[in-house]
Amino acid sequence: MQDFAPPTIGCSASPSTLNPGDKSAITAAGVSPQNRPLTYSYSAASGTISGTGASATFDSTGAATGAVGITCNVMDDKGQTATANTSVTIAPPPPPPGPPAEQVRLEARLALHSVFFPTALPRAEKPEGGLVDSQQATLTTLATDFKSYLTYKPDAHLTLTGHADVRASVEYNQALSERRVARTKQFLVEQGVPEANIETRGLGKEEELSADQVKELVEQNPDLSDAERAKVLHDLNVIVLAQNRRVDVTLSTTGQESVRLYPFNAADALTLIQEKSQATRKKAAAAKK
Numbered sequence: 655m656q657d658f659a660p661p662t663i664g665c666s667a668s669p670s671t672l673n674p675g676d677k678s679a680i681t682a683a684g685v686s687p688q689n690r691p692l693t694y695s696y697s698a699a700s701g702t703i704s705g706t707g708a709s710a711t712f713d714s715t716g717a718a719t720g721a722v723g724i725t726c727n728v729m730d731d732k733g734q735t736a737t738a739n740t741s742v743t744i745a746p747p748p749p750p751p752g753p754p755a756e757q758v759r760l761e762a763r764l765a766l767h768s769v770f771f772p773t774a775l776p777r778a779e780k781p782e783g784g785l786v787d788s789q790q791a792t793l794t795t796l797a798t799d800f801k802s803y804l805t806y807k808p809d810a811h812l813t814l815t816g817h818a819d820v821r822a823s824v825e826y827n828q829a830l831s832e833r834r835v836a837r838t839k840q841f842l843v844e845q846g847v848p849e850a851n852i853e854t855r856g857l858g859k860e861e862e863l864s865a866d867q868v869k870e871l872v873e874q875n876p877d878l879s880d881a882e883r884a885k886v887l888h889d890l891n892v893i894v895l896a897q898n899r900r901v902d903v904t905l906s907t908t909g910q911e912s913v914r915l916y917p918f919n920a921a922d923a924l925t926l927i928q929e930k931s932q933a934t935r936k937k938a939a940a941a942k943k
Contacts, residue, residue: 671745702715710726773899782840796812817831818858877919
């Protein structure tokens with residue numbers, strides 16, 4: 655009885671490095687010493703492999719990142735078998751593309767200064783007042799940049815949060831803070847910002863900045879010289895009141911909040927800082943006549 659030697663087999667993959675979802679050609683080279691007919695089969699540790707002849711296709715869809723073992727089998731008509739192994743390496747998926755540079759620039763610029771109001775403004779009988787020139791300029795820049803930002807993030811919102819200083823009643827300050835956010839929103843809408851992309855909250859004199867917090871803001875203010883900073887800190891109680899007459903701005907997509915540095919060098923800074931309202935000053939001047 656003649657003995658038949660078992661077959662041998664070699665196995666290779668091309669390409670051997672794949673991106674997720676790519677395919678590789680698997681080639682098996684089986685040899686029977688007696689030229690017996692050969693049958694091929696394949697298996698893979700993950701992904702899928704298909705083919706019955708001397709070649710197969712490996713599909714990496716669903717396979718984890720890293721090396722994947724592939725087994726090539728051959729069997730002759732006498733039931734004798736041989737096995738060879740190869741592998742492919744699945745590279746990590748490429749990182750998602752970052753946001754456009756213009757979007758990043760706009761997000762940085764949208765972290766603007768808070769908007770500050772003079773004492774007691776706007777008044778109930780004149781709700782369109784209260785925004786001095788320097789603060790209108792701040793809002794104009796915000797409106798321009800936010801409208802551009804909406805081309806990248808159309809669902810973005812600005813949240814306006816109004817504050818009032820600690821003086822007067824809870825009811826008065828609540829209404830005053832609501833007028834401040836309403837006036838700020840009105841100005842932004844006038845500059846072309848869609849009303850639907852603006853949310854407002856009036857907090858009255860809740861969440862007041864403390865004297866220590868305001869002092870820290872003054873000390874960090876890059877617009878002040880040492881002499882100016884010392885003068886401001888000498889009148890800290892007045893500055894604490896002025897610092898709390900404001901509207902903060904938050905960008906919904908990033909959570910960025912407006913910087914609360916006070917505009918001490920603005921041409922109308924004294925109007926913003928004065929403790930008494932213009933109406934009160936006029937009454938006092940009339941009484942002296």
